[in-house]
Amino acid sequence: MSQAATLRRPGAENSFAMEVSSGLGLEQxxxxxxxxxxxxxxxxxxxxxxxxxxxxxxxxLALFRDHLPAFGAAxxxxxxxxxxxxxxxxxxxxxxxxxxxxxxxxPIDISADFLFEAVGRLQEEFPQVRCTPVVADFTDAAALAxxxxxxSTVGPALGFFPGSTLGNFEPHAAQxxxxxxAHALGDKGALxxxxxxxxxPDVLLPAYDDARGVTAAFxxxxxxxxxxxxxGTFRLDTFAHEARFDAMHSRIEMHLVSRxxxxxxxxxxxxxxxxxxxxxxxxxxxxxRTHFLEMxxxxxxxxxxxxxxxxxxxxxxxxxxxxxxxxVLSQGD
Ligand SMILES: C[S@@+](CC[C@H](N)C(=O)[O-])C[C@H]1O[C@@H](n2cnc3c(N)ncnc32)[C@H](O)[C@@H]1O
Numbered sequence: 426m427s428q429a430a431t432l433r434r435p436g437a438e439n440s441f442a443m444e445v446s447s448g449l450g451l452e453q454x455x456x457x458x459x460x461x462x463x464x465x466x467x468x469x470x471x472x473x474x475x476x477x478x479x480x481x482x483x484x485x486l487a488l489f490r491d492h493l494p495a496f497g498a499a500x501x502x503x504x505x506x507x508x509x510x511x512x513x514x515x516x517x518x519x520x521x522x523x524x525x526x527x528x529x530x531x532p533i534d535i536s537a538d539f540l541f542e543a544v545g546r547l548q549e550e551f552p553q554v555r556c557t558p559v560v561a562d563f564t565d566a567a568a569l570a571x572x573x574x575x576x577s578t579v580g581p582a583l584g585f586f587p588g589s590t591l592g593n594f595e596p597h598a599a600q601x602x603x604x605x606x607a608h609a610l611g612d613k614g615a616l617x618x619x620x621x622x623x624x625x626p627d628v629l630l631p632a633y634d635d636a637r638g639v640t641a642a643f644x645x646x647x648x649x650x651x652x653x654x655x656x657g658t659f660r661l662d663t664f665a666h667e668a669r670f671d672a673m674h675s676r677i678e679m680h681l682v683s684r685x686x687x688x689x690x691x692x693x694x695x696x697x698x699x700x701x702x703x704x705x706x707x708x709x710x711x712x713x714r715t716h717f718l719e720m721x722x723x724x725x726x727x728x729x730x731x732x733x734x735x736x737x738x739x740x741x742x743x744x745x746x747x748x749x750x751x752x753v754l755s756q757g758d
Pocket of ligand 1: 470
């Protein structure tokens, strides 16, 4: 991988400033979870994935270990892989090991330095795969189209979207993103995507509010980022992390709760907080299988296989564009 081989979409800094100013002006203050991921945020997220309480990564890795070898052996040779929200690319190793002579790898992520470091390590392990990190917002259809134009025609296109990151989107936006991916990957493309459907609050709440406080640090880091990048005056000790389960919307929400009434300056503008008022910083929707498959179908995908974890509600879906009779395989099958 060379720096010259990277793709970078400009404007992320401006988007951050715009989203923070508009989000803090809402009646329910809200900032998209995308902005939790600066370098420190990405490092903290990696720590979260190692926590005893955080079942999604463990469950998904178990499913990948069980099912990727057979999937990779049957998938076409010389695949070009696009990974959506690649993070540390830890799960990618299992995919690249399983595929037959993978040709190219395009990881897309907003967290630039973390992405470059991760892909640098991966490139050393897989010198034969042409790795091109793409610093961009994966919801930007033009960014996806730019990557799609670089896909090789030597082998099939494969989208890889682990981590249940799709759950960060409201259902209508999740469906739109699935449609954009179908368009970018083309008629012969396939998508391997992790979806969490866990519904038990006793499992969910500790996973998003762990005993060691790593998730709290991850959430509060957003305020440190605003202070550093946008001249904010947030005092982090006056805010607390909170995870809430919203049963009606089947989602976990993360909030930053102001412990006191206060005013905060960001980009020269003053924002007021009542004691107990919150900034909503993340949604993690837990899509039931039928709901996810409805969205996928409406977005142009056809279910090929479902890999289902035997204890948690985590599933990996293999989607294609051609007709298939879906198979449901449990871990250990
Ligand atoms: C929940 S983490 C998942 C990381 C990794 N795929 C995994 O399975 O552990 C979400 C990842 O998506 C990235 N991300 C979030 N929103 C993004 C966006 N709109 N565009 C590009 N990357 C984004 C974050 O930087 C982070 O690496």
